[in-house]
Amino acid sequence: MEDPAVPIVSLAAPEAEAAEVLRLACTEHGFFYLTDHGVSEELVQAAFAAQRAFFSRTLEEKMRIKANKYYRGYTPFAEETLDPQRSRHGDSHEGLYYGRHVEEGSPEAELPLHGPNQWPDETALPGYRAATEAYLQAVAALGCRLLRLLALSLGLAADHFSPHFTRPMLFLRPLHYSAERSSEAEGLYAAGAHTDYGMLTFLRTDGQPGLQICTDGAAWRDVPPIPGAFHCNLGDMLARWTNGRYRSTLHRVVNRTGRERYSIAFFFEPNFDAEVAALPQCLEHEQPPLFPPTTAGAHILERYNATHAGYGAAATGAAA
Numbered sequence: 001m002e003d004p005a006v007p008i009v010s011l012a013a014p015e016a017e018a019a020e021v022l023r024l025a026c027t028e029h030g031f032f033y034l035t036d037h038g039v040s041e042e043l044v045q046a047a048f049a050a051q052r053a054f055f056s057r058t059l060e061e062k063m064r065i066k067a068n069k070y071y072r073g074y075t076p077f078a079e080e081t082l083d084p085q086r087s088r089h090g091d092s093h094e095g096l097y098y099g100r101h102v103e104e105g106s107p108e109a110e111l112p113l114h115g116p117n118q119w120p121d122e123t124a125l126p127g128y129r130a131a132t133e134a135y136l137q138a139v140a141a142l143g144c145r146l147l148r149l150l151a152l153s154l155g156l157a158a159d160h161f162s163p164h165f166t167r168p169m170l171f172l173r174p175l176h177y178s179a180e181r182s183s184e185a186e187g188l189y190a191a192g193a194h195t196d197y198g199m200l201t202f203l204r205t206d207g208q209p210g211l212q213i214c215t216d217g218a219a220w221r222d223v224p225p226i227p228g229a230f231h232c233n234l235g236d237m238l239a240r241w242t243n244g245r246y247r248s249t250l251h252r253v254v255n256r257t258g259r260e261r262y263s264i265a266f267f268f269e270p271n272f273d274a275e276v277a278a279l280p281q282c283l284e285h286e287q288p289p290l291f292p293p294t295t296a297g298a299h300i301l302e303r304y305n306a307t308h309a310g311y312g313a314a315a316t317g318a319a320a
């Protein structure tokens with residue numbers, strides 16, 4: 001077999017071995033494939049079937065669950081511009097956001113991004129909610145497994161990150177890319193170049209190519225899907241936490257096929273109030289931290305505001 005584009009972390013390997021592969025992947029690539037992860041293919045395919053059914057509804061129907069003030073729900077085509085510098089159009093995808101359910105009126109719902117999900121009508125899309133929730137739960141459990149390995153890979157106790165994930169922020173983001181070909185000349189991208197904001201991202205795609213990464217500041221490299229594997233990558237928050245030792249790598253999606261594409265991203269983030277400050281283990285030779293301490297919530301909100309046209313309006317309750 002040809003060498004994979006980025007390392008493969010197998011959860012079937014002994015923990016110490018997997019942690020070592022993960023460490024190399026995180027320091028050199030910021031991306032890896034995750035295999036033997038235990039999330040059943042049936043569940044994944046059911047989640048994809050549900051999203052295809054949702055995105056095939058009319059715009060009017062989809063807009064009934066337009067992202068609310070908690071930023072959960074539907075975001076139409078071009079609402080997101082991941083690379084405002086190079087893009088002259090909004091990204092050619094539409095999407096959805098779901099998270100951990102937070103009861104309206106509960107103290108936690110006072111926090112930005114925390115609140116109830118908005119689900120499409122069950123009679124129009126029977127089974128949609130069950131398939132999507134089952135997938136969300138499965139990837140969240142996988143996220144917890146990865147946290148252990150991540151801690152071990154940094155030479156920390158396996159449960160180091162656990163206290164920061166007692167009320168995690170979970171963002172499930174089903175995406176539907178249009179068939180429109182990307183054009184660098186026209187500043188049109190399926191998903192513009194960006195780094196992810198948070199801690200860990202778990203991505204599945206429908207098998208269509210398009211995802212590219214840039215690790216050297218110059219060349220874009222394809223990261224083709226491996227059947228059954230997750231694409232995983234690290235976001236800026238983990239780079240901050242590890243004082244730059246673990247990389248948050250620039251990536252984008254380009255459409256060269258003229259075909260539609262579906263993917264489901266899952267962003268696994270700490271509690272809103274979790275403090276994110278450089279780990280002492282990552283401060284070599286008394287080198288000062290590269291970033292001031294922050295909280296997970298403040299960090300995420302800053303990035304949402306920069307990339308989502310609808311976010312500010314939704315969060316303040318203004319008509320978008």
Ligand SMILES: O=C(O)CCC(=O)C(=O)O
Nearest residue numbers: 175191196211253263265
């Ligand atoms: O759809 C993909 O392949 C990548 C999506 C992505 O990078 C993101 O949503 O942050």
Ligand SMILES: [Fe+2]
Nearest residue numbers: 194195196251
């Ligand atoms: Fe991304």
